[in-house]
Amino acid sequence: MNAVWLVMISVSIVFAMFTGNLEAFTKSIFEGAKSAVEISLFLLGIVSVWMGITRILEDSGLIYRIAHLFKPLVSRLFRNVPDDHPSISAMTLNILANLFGLGNAATPLGIKAMQELDALNPEKGTVTFEMMVFIVLNTASIQLIPFSVIGLLASYGAKNPAAVVLPVLVATLTSALAALAILFAFRKVFK
Amino acid sequence: MIEAVNHVSLLLIPAFILFAVVYGALKKVDVYDSFVAGAREGPQIILKIFPYLLAIFIAIKGFQASGAFDFIRNAFHGMFSFTNVPLEVMSMAIVKPLSGSAATALFTDIIRTIGVDSTATRIAAIIMGSAETTFYVLAVYLGSVNIRNTRYLVPVCLAGDVVGIVIAIWVA
Numbered sequence: 246m247n248a249v250w251l252v253m254i255s256v257s258i259v260f261a262m263f264t265g266n267l268e269a270f271t272k273s274i275f276e277g278a279k280s281a282v283e284i285s286l287f288l289l290g291i292v293s294v295w296m297g298i299t300r301i302l303e304d305s306g307l308i309y310r311i312a313h314l315f316k317p318l319v320s321r322l323f324r325n326v327p328d329d330h331p332s333i334s335a336m337t338l339n340i341l342a343n344l345f346g347l348g349n350a351a352t353p354l355g356i357k358a359m360q361e362l363d364a365l366n367p368e369k370g371t372v373t374f375e376m377m378v379f380i381v382l383n384t385a386s387i388q389l390i391p392f393s394v395i396g397l398l399a400s401y402g403a404k405n406p407a408a409v410v411l412p413v414l415v416a417t418l419t420s421a422l423a424a425l426a427i428l429f430a431f432r433k434v435f436k
Numbered sequence: 437m438i439e440a441v442n443h444v445s446l447l448l449i450p451a452f453i454l455f456a457v458v459y460g461a462l463k464k465v466d467v468y469d470s471f472v473a474g475a476r477e478g479p480q481i482i483l484k485i486f487p488y489l490l491a492i493f494i495a496i497k498g499f500q501a502s503g504a505f506d507f508i509r510n511a512f513h514g515m516f517s518f519t520n521v522p523l524e525v526m527s528m529a530i531v532k533p534l535s536g537s538a539a540t541a542l543f544t545d546i547i548r549t550i551g552v553d554s555t556a557t558r559i560a561a562i563i564m565g566s567a568e569t570t571f572y573v574l575a576v577y578l579g580s581v582n583i584r585n586t587r588y589l590v591p592v593c594l595a596g597d598v599v600g601i602v603i604a605i606w607v608a
Binding site: 272300345362369421431 | 438441442448453474490553574591596599
């Protein structure tokens with residue numbers, strides 16, 4: 246991320262100098278800061294709600310039962326996660342929320358999954374392979390029905406807004422598989 | 437099919453919360469106290485995420501405002517002119533991993549200017565539905581556990597995005 250950030254910031258400033266967009270650039274810094282505050286406040290609400298609900302799951306033991314139920318499904322992808330570990334429940338619930346397009350539940354549950362995966366991390370501050378698999382699954386955004394896209398198409402009077410469902414599903418599944426394949430290939434190379 | 441999924445997704449969260457609290461109560465858990473104790477972790481997590489979000493957001497906004505984004509988009513469009521992919525779709529492909537709100541704005545712009553039943557709209561819709569705002573996900577998830585060494589995660593995610601966009605254009 247250090248390289249990405251350095252390149253983005255310095256390229257932007259050099260560009261702004263040559264294109265006369267310096268004022269716009271400076272303004273955009275403060276707009277970016279404002280967006281970060283707004284999104285953080287929004288996240289503060291929904292993340293706290295889901296931390297509360299998942300704590301009930303932990304205290305009642307339900308989180309271990311859910312983990313036990315879904316262990317067979319995720320064990321091939323997450324080999325270093327112990328049986329019935331809470332991270333399995335958080336990851337499964339996150340993927341289910343993603344499938345049904347419930348972003349407001351998916352992100353907090355994903356954060357919960359990261360906390361649980363970090364509890365297994367022997368080297369804090371360094372990403373584990375399990376975390377990478379989980380993040381790659383999330384950036385592929387696997388969902389059954391892209392409701393927001395269909396909604397937008399419908400509101401502009403598309404003839405058949407639901408026609409995008411199948412291509413989106415094909416695109417999202419193949420790109421998820423491809424991203425996982427790339428990740429596993431990288432592991433072979435960098436081990 | 438879409439109706440059915442819509443119903444399930446409307447029902448899922450309320451049903452899950454009901455199940456969680458009833459199951460907890462049956463297991464003699466003080467559900468109110470548990471909820472409050474869990475929710476107390478929220479602010480600490482957000483405090484960890486905030487500086488990462490801030491760094492990503494000013495970089496992305498600055499990149500767009502400086503004109504660097506337009507330059508790169510035009511360069512890409514020139515490089516891939518043989519594919520006949522519309523310029524707007526090229527913007528979509530570059531914007532989507534960076535910013536969700538910018539992608540939505542661009543999508544409605546494509547619908548309005550090119551037409552709701554056009555090929556460009558179709559490709560853009562598939563990109564909208566199948567790609568995620570990668571940098572936001574990275575900032576939030578990695579930030580929440582203070583990950584500084586990301587190993588090879590960023591190149592893998594970006595390669596995944598490229599594959600996703602190629603597939604989106606291909607299936608459209």
